[in-house]
Amino acid sequence: MTIHQVSFPVTAALLIGLTACSPAKQTIDPAGETFAAVAPDEVITLTGTEPFWGVQITGQQANYANPDHPEGYDFAVERFAGNNGLGFSGTMEGAAVTITLTPGACSDGMSDRTYPYVATIALGDETLRGCGYTDRQPFTGDAAP
Numbered sequence: 001m002t003i004h005q006v007s008f009p010v011t012a013a014l015l016i017g018l019t020a021c022s023p024a025k026q027t028i029d030p031a032g033e034t035f036a037a038v039a040p041d042e043v044i045t046l047t048g049t050e051p052f053w054g055v056q057i058t059g060q061q062a063n064y065a066n067p068d069h070p071e072g073y074d075f076a077v078e079r080f081a082g083n084n085g086l087g088f089s090g091t092m093e094g095a096a097v098t099i100t101l102t103p104g105a106c107s108d109g110m111s112d113r114t115y116p117y118v119a120t121i122a123l124g125d126e127t128l129r130g131c132g133y134t135d136r137q138p139f140t141g142d143a144a145p
Helices: 008-021
Strands: 044-048 053-058 061-066 069-081 086-092 095-106 115-123 126-134
Touching: 044 095, 044 115, 053 115, 061 086, 061 095, 069 095, 095 126
Parallel strands: none
Antiparallel strands: 044 053, 044 126, 053 061, 061 069, 069 086, 086 095, 095 115, 115 126
């Protein structure tokens, strides 16, 4: 068995790399208040690019659309709220769907709009990232870019 000596710069780079992969300090307060900025009766719209997609959530129903299926797929969702955002889960066409909506300025990268929420969708083994708004908390910027 041969043992190789590793130089200090290589060791330092490896340690820095491992530190970067460490989980961030948890900022969720388990005893904190549940996220309540989006009322259960607000209509939520999510949008993303590359690939283009959209989701609309009304109550316990969601519709996911993309250019291949502009009419979209309807599916039931269950709503859950944490300390830092809102989530929905369901099943669409046999695939598990998890949607998260977290507060924060968001840009779609293609318009001058600023959205009040960041959206992430886990659709089967695919993850989509985009922006979101509600009928009471709209985006700012041009309505028709």
